[in-house]
Amino acid sequence: MSVTITRTRRYTAVQKAAFAVGAVFLLVGILGFIPGITTNYDMLQGAGHHSGAQLLGIFNVSVLHNIVHLIFGVAGLLLARAVNTARGYLIGGGVIYLVLWLYGLVIDRESQANFIPVNTADNWLHFVLGAAMIALGVLLTRRTAVTSDTAVPRTTR
Template sequence: MRNSPNRLVATIFGAVYILVGLLGFTVTAGVDFIATDGGLLLGIFEVNPLHNIAHLLIGAALLIGGLSGVRAAKGVNIVVGLAYLLLGIVGFFIEGGSLNILALNTADHILHLGSALILLGVGFGTDRAVAPRSAV
């Protein structure tokens, strides 16, 4: 199923998150690896080097899933979507504190929640005939 919404979304999101991860390094020179305050990407999203690496890893997972097949794309969309949902919610509570090792700000939380809604919506709502691979 080459025209799978899961494959398309995973591939696009993967490429975008890899690009965001790479661009993040342009604004984090001199920022500590796990600084709670980071550089501003696009003037609004706060990032530090760890946050950039997280974007690269998530982007790679999405891209690999999207290019691998429908089952892999659906699985990675759901897993990353759930992780972003959790991060989007928890982020509001850790912002401004020492647990904010990704230098998250409100714009990041909103973006993570938006990404979660899209990834989960596509993951659970499309390609229903294909079940994601079981982790067992």
């Protein structure tokens, strides 16, 4: 007689969110290398503010920028496997994007410091991404405490 054990794995909301965010970053990294979706593709450079390529005609990109999106995407897919790492990916990644937002606000965009490269649209997207990722990481792992008001009373006989 053979016994078959079937395990179903349920993913938590934070794991699903980390997976979705990672998938979007992976997609964005791929799209950054596709002419037509990336306008001025012939102006795509390795790094720096001289890259004239723009994803969707809005967001400045370079080869470095696209590779970072690919790496960030793969990291999200891998870290979504466990609750703690999914939470860490969302919160840590959100912090990185908020720092990138601040960096984009203070640098001279025509200087060598703009190595990513970033423009105004990138800056505000980085802010929204950072805030959203942190919110997802925190809110989707928040535990609600059971208080005496909500506890189910026991009956004794």
